[in-house]
Amino acid sequence: MLNxxxxxxxxxxxxLIMTVTLVVWTSIFLLNVVLTSVLDVLVEKVDIxxxxxxxxxxxDILALxxxxxxxGEVNSVEYIxxxxxxPIFKKRHADNDIFIKSLQEIGINPLEASLNILAxxxxxxxxxxxxxxxxxxxxxxxxxxxxxxxDAIDRLSNIIKVLRESGVAASLILxxxxxxxxxxxxxxxxxxxxxxxxxxxxxxxxxxxxxxxFIVEGVLHGVVASIISFMIVIPGIGFLGPKLFDFLxxxxxxxxxxxxxxxxxxxxxxxxIILGVFSSWVAVRKYLKV
Amino acid sequence: xxxxxHVSKIYNSHSVALKSVSxxxxxxxxxxxxxxxxxxxxTLLKLLIAEEKPTGGRxxxxxxxxxxxxAKELPFLRRQIGAVFQDFKLLPNKTAYENVAFxxxxxxxxxxxxxNDVGRVLDLVGLKNKKDNFPRELSGGEKQRVAIAxxxxxxxSVIVADEPTGNLDPINTWDIIRLLIxxxxxxxxxxxxxxxxxIINALERRVVSLENGVVSRxxxxxxxxxx
Numbered sequence: 001m002l003n004x005x006x007x008x009x010x011x012x013x014x015x016l017i018m019t020v021t022l023v024v025w026t027s028i029f030l031l032n033v034v035l036t037s038v039l040d041v042l043v044e045k046v047d048i049x050x051x052x053x054x055x056x057x058x059x060d061i062l063a064l065x066x067x068x069x070x071x072g073e074v075n076s077v078e079y080i081x082x083x084x085x086x087p088i089f090k091k092r093h094a095d096n097d098i099f100i101k102s103l104q105e106i107g108i109n110p111l112e113a114s115l116n117i118l119a120x121x122x123x124x125x126x127x128x129x130x131x132x133x134x135x136x137x138x139x140x141x142x143x144x145x146x147x148x149x150x151d152a153i154d155r156l157s158n159i160i161k162v163l164r165e166s167g168v169a170a171s172l173i174l175x176x177x178x179x180x181x182x183x184x185x186x187x188x189x190x191x192x193x194x195x196x197x198x199x200x201x202x203x204x205x206x207x208x209x210x211x212x213x214f215i216v217e218g219v220l221h222g223v224v225a226s227i228i229s230f231m232i233v234i235p236g237i238g239f240l241g242p243k244l245f246d247f248l249x250x251x252x253x254x255x256x257x258x259x260x261x262x263x264x265x266x267x268x269x270x271x272x273i274i275l276g277v278f279s280s281w282v283a284v285r286k287y288l289k290v
Numbered sequence: 291x292x293x294x295x296h297v298s299k300i301y302n303s304h305s306v307a308l309k310s311v312s313x314x315x316x317x318x319x320x321x322x323x324x325x326x327x328x329x330x331x332x333t334l335l336k337l338l339i340a341e342e343k344p345t346g347g348r349x350x351x352x353x354x355x356x357x358x359x360x361a362k363e364l365p366f367l368r369r370q371i372g373a374v375f376q377d378f379k380l381l382p383n384k385t386a387y388e389n390v391a392f393x394x395x396x397x398x399x400x401x402x403x404x405x406n407d408v409g410r411v412l413d414l415v416g417l418k419n420k421k422d423n424f425p426r427e428l429s430g431g432e433k434q435r436v437a438i439a440x441x442x443x444x445x446x447s448v449i450v451a452d453e454p455t456g457n458l459d460p461i462n463t464w465d466i467i468r469l470l471i472x473x474x475x476x477x478x479x480x481x482x483x484x485x486x487x488x489i490i491n492a493l494e495r496r497v498v499s500l501e502n503g504v505v506s507r508x509x510x511x512x513x514x515x516x517x
Contacts, residue, residue: 204369
């Protein structure tokens with residue numbers, strides 16, 4: 001305990017490096033949260049629509065809808081009848097005179113009823129399409145948009161897969177580098193105490209007697225570093241969160257932090273303590289072999 | 291009390307510190323180990339406090355083979371053998387009092403016991419009035435006396451001193467040697483490693499001479515004779 005204050009500069013440096021490490025760890029974690037929700041938003045934007053010919057009975061369409069809903073791959077199915085489709089079409093093309101005028105000339109509703117299908121996973125669309133392509137439905141289905149959008153969906157699916165995997169890999173590498181920096185700082189700090197450790201051993205100190213203070217010091221460094229890092233991260237989120245929210249309305253980091261305050265604090269403090277204790281333990285071990 | 295049986299220490303094929311060294315030290319003896327630099331004096335003492343392990347042979351302390359001792363018991367061995375080094379090995383951030391007290395804290399002694407014993411042993415080495423000074427504020431002779439006080443505080447049965455006067459001027463040298471004689475007369479075995487001819491010849495005690503890692507003479511009383 002006394003050493004913590006007597007080696008003022010060394011302790012300060014160690015705590016600062018550990019703080020940086022913890023901030024890096026937390027930032028990586030939050031970046032992954034952001035990346036995951038961005039990707040989730042993208043995935044939700046992809047769906048397929050099935051159009052039915054004008055002669056299709058609503059009863060058959062609803063029967064198909066409930067069959068689809070029973071499939072494991074399907075997240076949700078939305079039914080849009082021909083009557084509902086008309087106002088949607090008019091609204092979407094309100095500023096296009098030609099479309100509106102032609103609609104009026106026809107006099108009847110030419111739009112087809114449709115089902116909007118959202119899969120649980122991008123890779124499941126081919127299976128759903130295959131199900132819809134069965135002969136029994138050929139009579140009522142006029143068009144499945146998947147065939148048109150197949151390339152785009154496949155490409156997006158690949159990009160998302162690569163982003164998820166590389167995000168995890170990059171995070172692990174960065175986190176490991178941050179760990180190495182902190183670990184070596186602690187090792188240097190203990191290197192400066194190596195003669196003291198030797199003397200302790202030579203006057204008859206047991207390994208635990210020597211190790212104890214360093215472990216306590218490691219815990220202290222970890223706790224102080226986690227407190228400082230939290231004091232950096234929280235205002236940081238307060239500043240960046242709203243900006244990100246303007247940009248990507250689906251991601252509200254401020255409320256995420258609010259919901260996960262205690263787990264995050266625990267994550268940081270435990271991370272700091274484990275970092276401090278592990279580094280001290282390994283570093284001291286080398287000099288205990290007298 | 292202490293017995294070396296055919297002890298060898300080989301660092302590598304070019305550097306053989308000890309070759310089949312055997313001798314015995316009886317309780318309350320004052321033994322000087324002499325030899326030129328590199329003759330193996332320091333290695334011999336390091337083996338006794340298990341700071342290093344021999345390549346071959348056996349070392350007994352109170353009939354116990356210290357090479358068979360589990361690492362857990364080494365601290366207890368070291369509390370029974372007080373060690374004094376040429377470079378003092380004091381902790382620079384602790385005062386004279388704290389340096390001595392530290393050796394007792396290590397053994398888990400009570401605060402009252404520590405206060406009592408540390409005061410007594412600092413008195414013995416004549417440093418009672420410098421107990422609050424840090425090592426950097428002490429002369430070489432004073433530092434060595436603190437180190438001797440630290441070695442004595444466990445009331446060990448043996449003191450091993452490795453060139454304790456190597457860094458001291460003649461006056462301080464004799465202070466330290468007189469202190470070691472006094473400690474020996476109070477009943478503690480002393481093993482002194484030195485290459486100081488004058489000290490050896492004036493002591494008129496047992497002398498074990500080491501040459502090239504071999505015991506060349508073992509006489510009581512002995513003189514400083516190296517071929």
